[in-house]
Amino acid sequence: MKKIFFFVFLTICFSLSSQIYSTGTETLLPGLTANIEINGNTYITKLTLAGPSDVWLAIGFGNSEMNGTDIFMTDGNTIRDAYSEPGPSSSLVRPVPPQDSPSNESGDWNLVSNTVSSDTRTIVATRSNNTGSSNDYIFNASEGSLSIIYAFGGTSTYAWHGPNNRGATVLNVNTLGVSxxxxxxxxxxxxxxxxxxxxxxxxxxxxxxxxxxxxxxxxxxxxxxxxxxxxxxxxxxxxxxxxxxxxxxxxxxxxxxxxx
Ligand code: HEM
CATH class of the missing domain: 2.60.40.1220 (Immunoglobulin-like)
Known part of the structure; x- marks a missing residue:
């Protein structure tokens, strides 16, 4: 029995040894790109979001509209782990700051770097694939697709993006080599x-x-x-x-x- 248990343990260890998946760098809007890397070894997802340095930038996961979506936002200074409450799309109070940890704006996300070069801001942030919170999207460490929404503002103050600076798409998630x-x-x-x-x-x-x-x-x-x-x-x-x-x-x- 012990041998079988150990064999299963080793198999799990081995099969976990090369699971890194990525969307690659995708252009979402002119000047806005995103790269999502989902690591099945470390259970960490790394987001790289780049866009105009003087406006807010955002990406939402697992949905094609704002309603009920787990959203990552930045105003250029801080990062916000947001959640857009289900409700009419005419509501101007969404996405509200994190429902799951209101006292901590960055919530489950950790800021790794925030750099500006030639008017483009690049934000790198990490989060557990599965935070355990029902408001947080679970990033699956497997090949497949990932629905996202995205937007950027007219200024760095969070307010309506306007009719053009937002959208939704489905990204392919492919296997990546191990670093x-x-x-x-x-x-x-x-x-x-x-x-x-x-x-x-x-x-x-x-x-x-x-x-x-x-x-x-x-x-x-x-x-x-x-x-x-x-x-x-x-x-x-x-x-x-x-x-x-x-x-x-x-x-x-x-x-x-x-x-x-
Ligand atoms: C900062 C606060 C925000 C406000 C006040 C806001 C407001 C609105 C409003 C009024 C609409 C309906 C009109 C339209 O189609 O443009 C809308 C739609 C939309 N917004 Fe936002 N938005 C905000 C943030 C975001 C963020 C952070 C994202 C992406 C991560 C986003 C993505 C979208 C998308 C994809 C639509 C079209 C689909 C839908 O209606 O849900 N918005 N937003």
Whole structure:
């Protein structure tokens, strides 16, 4: 029985080793492009949105209209994890700031970079593929298609985009090669674990996020650390296989453990 379990575990590890999918860089409107990369190893989605530097930019996922859509927006300074409440399209209060975390404008998104060159702003941000919130779209790490809406404003203040600066399309999601450049190595023990799982990083130079996910990518626990060594209390989580993801702003490491 143990052998079968280990074989299944190894098969899962192996089959997870090259799952990165991307829409490639798509032009949505003149001057507005987007690239969405969905990583099935790290369970992280990376969005690169580029557009005019003096206006707000936005993209929404999994829908072809504003109603009930999970939206990412930026006014050039901050990023907003928004959700457009279902309602008549004449309403001017949508998309309202995040329903799932009103006190935290960027919600589940982390800003990686915000750069301006030749009047084009490029925003790179990351988020868990599946945040566990019903207002957040679940990015599937598989080949297929992704419906999106997009828009940009007339100024950097969030207000109606006007009849032309918005639209909807369906993007193809294709397999991408694996990049080893951004891998973060760390130690994790004991494995299997019952109570305390220790994570040991080589050198820590910036705020690092440690999260535990289940095998569907659902967030179980998260902790932001600033020291090399940290322990996570896993006593209360159900027995099974989990993923630990350790991420700085530009590097990510992933390991699996068994809770018993
Ligand atoms: C900033 C606040 C926003 C306001 C006040 C607003 C307002 C409106 C209004 C009044 C309409 C109907 C008129 C029209 O067709 O243009 C509309 C449609 C639309 N908007 Fe927005 N919008 C906002 C943000 C966004 C964002 C962030 C996106 C994309 C991520 C977006 C995408 C669309 C699309 C695709 C349509 C046509 C389909 C539909 O009616 O849902 N809008 N918006």
């Amino acid at each position: 080893k450049n951004n891998l973060l190595s760390f130690k994790m023990y004991p494995n299997p674990v019952s109570n305390l799982l220790t994570i040991q990083l080589p050198v820590i130079t910036e705020k690092t996020e440690v999260v535990i996910l289940d095998l569907t990518g659902r967030l179980i626990k998260s902790k932001t650390i600033t020291t090399n060594n940290t322990s996570l209390d896993v006593q209360k989580i159900s027995n099974g296989i989990y993923v630990v993801r350790v991420a700085t702003s530009d590097k990510i490491g992933v390991k699996k453990f068994i809770k018993k």
